[in-house]
Amino acid sequence: MRRKFVAGNWKMNKTIPEARQLITELLLTLKSLDGIDRAVCPPSTSLPMAAKLLQGTGVGLGAQNMYWEDSGAFTGELAPAMVAELCEYIIVGHSERRQYFGETDGTVNLKVKAALAHGLTPIVCIGESLEENQAGKTAEVVSRQVRGGLADLTPEQGAKLVIAYEPIWAIGTGLAATAEDANAIHRDVVRPALAELFGEQVAQGIQIQYGGSVKPDNALGFFTQSDIDGALVGGASLKADSFTAIAKAAAES
Numbered sequence: 001m002r003r004k005f006v007a008g009n010w011k012m013n014k015t016i017p018e019a020r021q022l023i024t025e026l027l028l029t030l031k032s033l034d035g036i037d038r039a040v041c042p043p044s045t046s047l048p049m050a051a052k053l054l055q056g057t058g059v060g061l062g063a064q065n066m067y068w069e070d071s072g073a074f075t076g077e078l079a080p081a082m083v084a085e086l087c088e089y090i091i092v093g094h095s096e097r098r099q100y101f102g103e104t105d106g107t108v109n110l111k112v113k114a115a116l117a118h119g120l121t122p123i124v125c126i127g128e129s130l131e132e133n134q135a136g137k138t139a140e141v142v143s144r145q146v147r148g149g150l151a152d153l154t155p156e157q158g159a160k161l162v163i164a165y166e167p168i169w170a171i172g173t174g175l176a177a178t179a180e181d182a183n184a185i186h187r188d189v190v191r192p193a194l195a196e197l198f199g200e201q202v203a204q205g206i207q208i209q210y211g212g213s214v215k216p217d218n219a220l221g222f223f224t225q226s227d228i229d230g231a232l233v234g235g236a237s238l239k240a241d242s243f244t245a246i247a248k249a250a251a252e253s
């Protein structure tokens with residue numbers, strides 16, 4: 001049985017004092033929800049503080065980006081080992097990074113390999129644009145992203161991944177995919193693509209989160225689907241009450 005995994009992607013929000021306040025509030029509830037995996041992914045500046053606060057709580061910490069090289073002249077970047085000093089998770093290939101910062105399936109692949117080499121669990125984001133969706137290309141786009149981003153990994157490495165299916169048109173729009181539609185993509189497209197790469201048994205064990213306008217009032221609908229194993233939450237992860245409500249829904253499902 002796959003555990004549910006709810007992670008908050010804070011994106012470019014919260015100063016250090018604000019992040020400390022939110023994590024402190026979240027811990028009141030999240031600490032005890034040990035039937036699910038849960039994590040927060042604040043901006044890099046708050047990671048050292050967050051790592052200290054979260055130590056021993058069972059709540060994981062993730063970064064939102066890193067580079068794939070070990071060290072060197074890469075101004076502005078964080079190395080995998082630097083992220084691994086503080087975090088367990090790293091978000092890779094978020095659509096905002098693909099759109100604004102030129103990430104491709106090729107760079108996603110380099111980052112995934114670097115993350116795994118440093119003991120980090122990559123949360124690999126995939127998802128189609130509105131145009132691709134309307135042109136009926138969702139399955140094609142998503143399976144290409146899985147194959148490209150996860151190329152040349154062994155089944156042992158595949159077993160360590162988390163996937164987040166985030167249709168771009170659902171991100172930050174309030175227009176979530178229906179739970180049934182999202183589940184169909186997870187069950188009929190993403191998991192079969194994972195099975196092609198890593199075998200059926202490994203694919204059945206990989207957590208596939210849904211992301212895109214997940215809120216307290218629609219979360220349970222996603223979590224009761226066969227192949228939706230949690231959520232990657234943006235906007236609703238910035239407030240303690242909404243993120244804990246989503247995590248509680250995952251714990252109940």
Ligand code: 13P
Binds near residue numbers: 172
């Ligand atoms: P929203 O929950 O704000 O739609 O963002 C989803 C997302 O991009 C999480 O990575």
